Amino acid sequence: MISLEDWPCAAVRNADLAARTTLKVGGTTPLLLEPGDPEELRRAVTWVRERGFEVRILGGGANLIIADGEVPGPVIATDRIRRAFRYVPFELRMDLGGSREEEEADPFVEVQPRQHFPESEPTPRLVAWAGASMPGLVGMSKRLGWSGIEGLAGVPGSIGGGVAMNAGGSWGDLWDAVERVRVIDETGEFKDLLRADCQPSYRNGNLGGAIVAGVVLEFEPSHPRVVDEEVRRYLLHKRQVQPVTEQSAGCVFKNPDPELSGGRSAGQLVDEAGLKGRTRGGAQVSEKHGNFVVNRGGATAADVLALIEEVRQEVASRFGVELATEVKLWGV
Numbered sequence: 001m002i003s004l005e006d007w008p009c010a011a012v013r014n015a016d017l018a019a020r021t022t023l024k025v026g027g028t029t030p031l032l033l034e035p036g037d038p039e040e041l042r043r044a045v046t047w048v049r050e051r052g053f054e055v056r057i058l059g060g061g062a063n064l065i066i067a068d069g070e071v072p073g074p075v076i077a078t079d080r081i082r083r084a085f086r087y088v089p090f091e092l093r094m095d096l097g098g099s100r101e102e103e104e105a106d107p108f109v110e111v112q113p114r115q116h117f118p119e120s121e122p123t124p125r126l127v128a129w130a131g132a133s134m135p136g137l138v139g140m141s142k143r144l145g146w147s148g149i150e151g152l153a154g155v156p157g158s159i160g161g162g163v164a165m166n167a168g169g170s171w172g173d174l175w176d177a178v179e180r181v182r183v184i185d186e187t188g189e190f191k192d193l194l195r196a197d198c199q200p201s202y203r204n205g206n207l208g209g210a211i212v213a214g215v216v217l218e219f220e221p222s223h224p225r226v227v228d229e230e231v232r233r234y235l236l237h238k239r240q241v242q243p244v245t246e247q248s249a250g251c252v253f254k255n256p257d258p259e260l261s262g263g264r265s266a267g268q269l270v271d272e273a274g275l276k277g278r279t280r281g282g283a284q285v286s287e288k289h290g291n292f293v294v295n296r297g298g299a300t301a302a303d304v305l306a307l308i309e310e311v312r313q314e315v316a317s318r319f320g321v322e323l324a325t326e327v328k329l330w331g332v
């Protein structure tokens with residue numbers, strides 16, 4: 001039983017988690033903490049650690065399979081920490097009566113500009129708190145005519161989850177557009193990390209367990225029409241190859257080393273093994289993309305996990321390739 005003295009932020013008892021994932025499976029948490037800003041997130045993380053629980057951060061739930069039943073301990077949801085705003089350049093802060101100390105104090109705190117931004121900025125930037133939605137940020141960059149994250153079009157989830165997972169595709173990785181990340185480290189303090197500090201790799205932000213509180217994204221100046229066209233191109237491609245209208249958690253498996261798989265992706269291996277359409281309860285290997293498991297209605301986490309294990313074993317016995325999961329598993 002979790003004692004609720006000294007609540008660090010808004011919270012819900014016995015919260016359903018399935019509804020907060022894109023696959024729509026999973027059980028409950030005894031306590032869902034819902035911080036509203038980075039400082040509350042920091043306090044919530046500390047609160048959870050001090051009580052001896054594992055820190056579980058729920059972003060958009062778009063790459064997560066949560067077991068049926070109760071997750072042992074609290075879950076921290078970031079969806080209320082969703083501010084995203086333009087980075088105010090130092091010169092403009094000075095015009096606004098700001099000071100160098102202010103600039104150095106905290107770029108993650110929004111300064112309300114009382115004048116227009118310059119017509120063109122050489123390195124335009126957006127500041128996003130952890131729970132800001134990636135589709136929302138793509139929309140912002142499109143309206144501003146800033147290029148850099150068009151490839152994220154159609155990738156659901158939060159920017160915090162995107163950075164932790166290093167979301168990406170054939171176009172590149174989210175981290176290519178990251179200038180810096182503000183994390184909550186193991187001591188419970190904020191720390192700013194640059195790309196070189198983390199060395200992110202394929203679907204791994206390499207944060208060493210640190211929690212993302214906010215991100216500064218860096219763009220190339222372009223034009224709204226040009227960015228819009230690119231976004232549409234990516235969306236169209238996604239609709240053609242992925243089951244985007246169905247409930248899923250994105251790609252289940254990481255692509256294996258091409259040397260071991262003869263250059264085939266995880267989806268191709270599943271396809272060649274004849275596993276597309278394979279069903280367990282309400283869970284099915286997508287007919288459209290072999291690396292997606294979809295919830296066709298009423299699937300349980302047990303259905304999904306059994307199907308994933310079946311696919312993994314069949315691919316291993318047919319091709320000698322051990323597929324590793326890209327999706328994160330909770331309570332399994």
Ligand SMILES: Cc1cc2nc3c(=O)[nH]c(=O)nc-3n(C[C@H](O)[C@H](O)[C@H](O)COP(=O)(O)OP(=O)(O)OC[C@H]3O[C@@H](n4cnc5c(N)ncnc54)[C@H](O)[C@@H]3O)c2cc1C
Pocket residue numbers: 022056057058059060061062063064078130154155156157158159160161162163164165166167168169210211212213242243244248249250251328
């Ligand atoms: C239809 C569909 C298409 C997709 N297409 C792609 C694609 O093209 N490319 C791709 O890379 N992914 C894709 N995905 C997967 C998913 O969108 C990404 O992995 C996304 O980054 C997940 O973000 P999230 O906020 O939903 O993370 P969650 O699913 O909530 O969490 C995933 C992991 O990140 C951790 N996490 C979340 N927030 C934080 C934080 N603030 N700090 C530290 N850790 C955190 C969680 O604890 C968990 O371990 C797709 C998913 C779907 C459903």
